[in-house]
Amino acid sequence: MEMIKRRKTRPVYIGNVKIGDDAPIVVQSMTDTKTYEIENTLNQINRLYQAGCELIRVAVPTEKDVQALPQIVKNSPIPVIADIHFSPRIAFKALESGIHGIRLNPGNINDKEQIRDILLECQKRNIAVRLGVNSGSLEERLLEKYGYPSAEALAQSALYWSEFFESIGFKNFKVSIKGSDVLQNIEANKIFAQKTDIPLHIGITEAGSLKQGSIKSAVGIGILLYMGIGDTVRVSLTADPEEEIDTAYKILQSLGLRRKGVEIISCPTCGRIEVNLPQVVKKVEDSLKGIDKPIKVAIMGCVVNAIGEAKEADIGLACGNKSAILFKKGQPIKRVTEQEMVEELLKEINTL
Ligand code: SF4
Numbered sequence: 412m413e414m415i416k417r418r419k420t421r422p423v424y425i426g427n428v429k430i431g432d433d434a435p436i437v438v439q440s441m442t443d444t445k446t447y448e449i450e451n452t453l454n455q456i457n458r459l460y461q462a463g464c465e466l467i468r469v470a471v472p473t474e475k476d477v478q479a480l481p482q483i484v485k486n487s488p489i490p491v492i493a494d495i496h497f498s499p500r501i502a503f504k505a506l507e508s509g510i511h512g513i514r515l516n517p518g519n520i521n522d523k524e525q526i527r528d529i530l531l532e533c534q535k536r537n538i539a540v541r542l543g544v545n546s547g548s549l550e551e552r553l554l555e556k557y558g559y560p561s562a563e564a565l566a567q568s569a570l571y572w573s574e575f576f577e578s579i580g581f582k583n584f585k586v587s588i589k590g591s592d593v594l595q596n597i598e599a600n601k602i603f604a605q606k607t608d609i610p611l612h613i614g615i616t617e618a619g620s621l622k623q624g625s626i627k628s629a630v631g632i633g634i635l636l637y638m639g640i641g642d643t644v645r646v647s648l649t650a651d652p653e654e655e656i657d658t659a660y661k662i663l664q665s666l667g668l669r670r671k672g673v674e675i676i677s678c679p680t681c682g683r684i685e686v687n688l689p690q691v692v693k694k695v696e697d698s699l700k701g702i703d704k705p706i707k708v709a710i711m712g713c714v715v716n717a718i719g720e721a722k723e724a725d726i727g728l729a730c731g732n733k734s735a736i737l738f739k740k741g742q743p744i745k746r747v748t749e750q751e752m753v754e755e756l757l758k759e760i761n762t763l
Contacts, residue, residue: 426490426511431610437643439466447475480508518548562598587612610642
């Protein structure tokens with residue numbers, strides 16, 4: 412089996428979660444609740460954790476949000492990262508809250524003295540930083556040099572701030588470079604990755620709705636991952652953050668980098684179909700939610716080519732007229748009726 416060779420990076424720890432080096436690619440997300448609504452925020456963090464989220468970021472735009480952090484950090488099952496923009500004052504308060512990491516965009520603080528002080532405080536408290544560079548907040552001098560926020564300009568900005576972080580002895584950080592489109596994003600991350608061993612947080616920002624955003628993310632994140640680039644992933648969707656986790660694992664799984672749940676493959680259907688396959692697939696998908704086994708389940712529309720087509724699946728159904736053949740490792744094991752096919756399949760999966 413083909414394997415992706417990952418770029419060699421140095422490790423960074425956010426709480427007890429290791430990013431980079433030999434760690435698996437970490438899946439993260441961001442809450443969309445008001446952070447100061449502590450119960451809602453914790454409920455969402457717990458749901459995301461159940462879905463497989465390994466790191467969570469919360470927005471901290473106001474004083475009220477900072478005040479909520481100690482309780483959120485204390486009760487969260489996964490390390491919490493505070494998302495800070497513009498305000499060094501809020502950054503310092505967040506650092507006192509026990510937070511595991513902060514995300515800083517030096518472009519929107521842009522005061523080296525204040526950034527240095529924040530980093531020294533992080534150093535003292537062993538708090539990791541995500542250094543975020545965005546096309547929307549690039550430094551003037553780079554805009555003047557490159558004329559617009561090009562991929563090269565974004566990579567140069569990330570390299571510049573990384574060198575600044577390191578010049579004061581701060582190494583516990585990862586970098587994210589977010590361009591305005593998929594190609595720019597890929598190119599900027601590629602330029603940066605060739606020059607350092609700093610772990611990269613990758614994702615396509617403002618990717619869009621569930622479908623469009625998932626496709627854009629799969630392409631952008633997928634190409635970077637294929638090149639071995641990316642140590643932690645966030646899929647950004649205008650949708651429930653639980654969908655972000657699901658999409659992230661599907662992207663990682665399709666490249667053989669991580670797996671979560673059960674992999675379901677199904678045929679596209681054609682004129683030979685005699686059952687409502689989308690309905691069968693939906694039923695199986697719903698029933699398997701929450702089951703985490705390293706298996707592949709195939710659901711095929713007919714018996715003509717199905718068993719052969721799904722040879723690499725561990726178990727599956729080849730549907731026919733009002734019945735289906737249940738197969739295991741490419742071998743038929745029994746015939747089941749349309750009514751019992753999903754239940755029989757689940758029973759067999761439980762024995763694996
Ligand atoms: S498995 Fe059968 S129904 Fe599905 S695409 Fe292949 S031939 Fe058509």
